Every structure is written in structure tokens, then in C-alpha cells.
Amino acid sequence: MNPAPDPQSFGESTLLGNHVPGELAPDPRPLRASVFDACHIGVILRAVLFVEAVVGVGAMFGTSQLLDWLLRFSLLTGGVLPATLAWLIAACALKVPLARLDPARQWLAGISLGAVAGLYGCGLLALMGLLEPAPWWASAAAGALLSFVLVAGLVWRAKARTPAATAARLTELQSRIRPHFLFNTLNSAIALVRAEPAKAEAVLEDLSELFRHALADPAESVTLGQEIVLAQRYLAIEQIRFGDRLQVQWNLDPKAEQAKLPPLLLQPLVENAVRHGVEPSAAGAQLKISTTRRGSVVVVKVTNSTPAGVGERGHGLALANVRERLLLLHDVQAQFQTAFKDGVFQVRLEIPA
Structure with missing residues (x-):
């Protein structure tokens, strides 16, 4: 276990507004969950599976044979999968500037990226000669619609994170200030005041640090x-x-x-x-x-x-x-x-x- 910090240095650093080496500085930033935080593997996997499921169901229309469905599904996947990955990469790369926008513009940006991604997927298939004629408008509309659902999922995920973090913080705050823990700590410090004042001050310093982090605005x-x-x-x-x-x-x-x-x-x-x-x-x-x-x-x-x-x-x-x-x-x-x-x-x- 690390030795207790020197009480004299603690007093000086407190008066000067600095922190003892090894301390955690409180993060002044408010807790914010990024809507377009699409950089997680779990988000990418769920997005790809969702889009592929939609493509699989869409490929069933107009086909009566399993082989015909597989061929159409493979054809659509050749355009939809790169478009989906392009949308996810763009959302991940632009998450910081997108987070600065108001909610309405975030939705508009996400749907617009989806339309562009749809055109990108259509263009890939057209370049390979697999779509004649190329359904540009339909592809843009499909990309916008699918991205609308993906943005809705990301918004739900962001909203779910903040209440959970807030509830967790309240639970831990209650744990940190449990009356018997606080009283036992103070009693221990009082017992040490005369016999070992330096150790008593170190105990109070550790207690103060715990309370400071329990009460500080949490970072992500x-x-x-x-x-x-x-x-x-x-x-x-x-x-x-x-x-x-x-x-x-x-x-x-x-x-x-x-x-x-x-x-x-x-x-x-x-x-x-x-x-x-x-x-x-x-x-x-x-x-x-x-x-x-x-x-x-x-x-x-x-x-x-x-x-x-x-x-x-x-x-x-x-x-x-x-x-x-x-x-x-x-x-x-x-x-x-x-x-x-x-x-x-x-x-x-x-x-x-």
C-alpha cells in the first residue's frame, strides 16, 4: 500500500490550490453521452445485423425459390454492406463535431449521411454493371430511412446511458457517506489526534478525497x-x-x-x-x-x-x-x-x- 502523503505538503498544496502528486483532479466537464458514438464493436455489429436483416426480408419480395433469394440477397449485400460500414465510419469519425449540434440538426445530419451512403452503395453496384438502370432515388431514400432507424437506436442508447450513470452515482454517493463508515472514520481520526497526529491528518485527507470524488461532476x-x-x-x-x-x-x-x-x-x-x-x-x-x-x-x-x-x-x-x-x-x-x-x-x- 502506498505510504500516506506528508501532512505538511498536503496543507501547503491545499492552500495553493494545487493537488498532491497521485491525486485525481476532478473533471469539471458535465456528463454527456455522445449520440453518434458508433465506434463500439457492439454498435457496429448490431447495425450491420439490422441492415442485413432488412435486406434479407426485402429480397424475399419477388422471389419464390431459395436460390433466387440467395442471389438477390448477395447482390443487395454487395451494395448495402459497404454503404452501412461507410455510414458507421463517418458517424464515428465525426462524432465530436456532430455532438456540438442541436438535436434536430443531429438527426438531419445522420439522415443525410444515410442518403449519401445509399447513393454510394448504389454507385458500387452500378459500376460493376449489376444494376441497370441504377435506382438512385430509391437507394437514397432507403439509405435515409435505414439511417433514421440507426440514429433512433443511437439516441436511445445515449439517453439510456445518462440515467444509468446518474443513478449509479447516487447509489455510490450513498455508499460513500454511509453514516457508520463516516462515524467510524472520524472516531479513528480522533483516537489518533494526540498519539499520532500525522496519521490522523492522513486519515482525514483520505476521507476528504473520497468525498471530493463522490461529489464531483463525473466524467464518462x-x-x-x-x-x-x-x-x-x-x-x-x-x-x-x-x-x-x-x-x-x-x-x-x-x-x-x-x-x-x-x-x-x-x-x-x-x-x-x-x-x-x-x-x-x-x-x-x-x-x-x-x-x-x-x-x-x-x-x-x-x-x-x-x-x-x-x-x-x-x-x-x-x-x-x-x-x-x-x-x-x-x-x-x-x-x-x-x-x-x-x-x-x-x-x-x-x-x-
Whole structure:
């Protein structure tokens, strides 16, 4: 565990308005979900499958034989698939300037891109001599209509992300200011004031940092390294309270620190482990946090032993919220798994590096 910051340096940095090295600076930006955030693999896969399903159904009209349907479906796919990918690439590349537009113009831009993509697909087939005559107007109209549905899906996804993040933030804020956690921390600091004033100030500093991040305007994502610093501050507080009952083991891979996570995601997992592993046990518990980078994937594990009679069910209250936020950020590129075996509970995350 990292040593507590020097109290004197903390006081000076606070007065000067600077941050202690290793601290997380609050992000002043408001939480905004980009409508045209089409850069996720999950969004691309769903868009392609949707358009191909529409093409497959459309190819059924005017065909009575399976072979005729396959030929027409293949022909249409030759134009529709490149057009769809072109629309997705454009939406991904232009998501920042498009996000600055008002909602009505965002819709207009998305539908216009769809019409252009439809013309692009029609042009590809016409150049290959597969469409005679080329249905330019029909292709533009079809592209605009399909892009309308895709934009509607992206708008729904963006709107779904913001309430989920807001609800998650409120839940975590309540967790961070649980009365008994606050009172126990203050009592620990009071007990240290006379005997070890420097350690008491360090405890209050860690508590202040937790509250600052719980109350700060959340960003869409932070780095795993920042989340680790915050979790270390939380465990430094709990170490004062539980002493030898809390045994923490860190196994951190520096190559994994830049992976993106929703803010305040790791700390609730660590807090969950303390609440259900250390608190109910008179002998305490072991807590292990590990990070590993494996190619383009980062694996994060939070493991804790549990006393006899405490099972997996006690861990479920906070985990559904964490799982939902992680999937909203990384979609199909993220995995969230839990396991309970032989008195040991583990949360395992897989996120893009």
C-alpha cells in the first residue's frame, strides 16, 4: 500500500490550490453521452445485423425459390454492406463535431449521411454493371430511412446511458457517506489526534478525497490507475479501523493503468469486499486486487475471503450496478464475472486496454 502523503505538503498544496502528486483532479466537464458514438464493436455489429436483416426480408419480395433469394440477397449485400460500414465510419469519425449540434440538426445530419451512403452503395453496384438502370432515388431514400432507424437506436442508447450513470452515482454517493463508515472514520481520526497526529491528518485527507470524488461532476470514464489510487485511499482508512484484520495484497501491472473504466467503479468493489469479508469476521479476511494486461485486454480481479456462513448472495447488492455501468461504457468488449468457491469470492473484469 502506498505510504500516506506528508501532512505538511498536503496543507501547503491545499492552500495553493494545487493537488498532491497521485491525486485525481476532478473533471469539471458535465456528463454527456455522445449520440453518434458508433465506434463500439457492439454498435457496429448490431447495425450491420439490422441492415442485413432488412435486406434479407426485402429480397424475399419477388422471389419464390431459395436460390433466387440467395442471389438477390448477395447482390443487395454487395451494395448495402459497404454503404452501412461507410455510414458507421463517418458517424464515428465525426462524432465530436456532430455532438456540438442541436438535436434536430443531429438527426438531419445522420439522415443525410444515410442518403449519401445509399447513393454510394448504389454507385458500387452500378459500376460493376449489376444494376441497370441504377435506382438512385430509391437507394437514397432507403439509405435515409435505414439511417433514421440507426440514429433512433443511437439516441436511445445515449439517453439510456445518462440515467444509468446518474443513478449509479447516487447509489455510490450513498455508499460513500454511509453514516457508520463516516462515524467510524472520524472516531479513528480522533483516537489518533494526540498519539499520532500525522496519521490522523492522513486519515482525514483520505476521507476528504473520497468525498471530493463522490461529489464531483463525473466524467464518462477515468483510467484504471486513477481508480487504483482512490481504492488505496479507501483501504488506508479501513486499515486504521480494522488493523491486522484487514490483509491487503496488491498485484498491479503498470501496463494496465491506462485502461478506461467508469468513474468510481473499482472502489465500490473493494468496499463490497471489506463489508462482506472483513466486517463479519472476528479473525479478519484477505483482500487481493490484481491487474494484468493480456494483449489488447486488461483483467482486473478483486478477491476476498469470507467467514463461514457468508455466501455469494451477500455480495449481490452493489454488483448489478457496477456491471451495468461497465457494459454501458464498453458494450460487448467488456466482461463482468463473479465466482464463489470454498469461502472465497471473486469479481473479475475484462476491459479493453
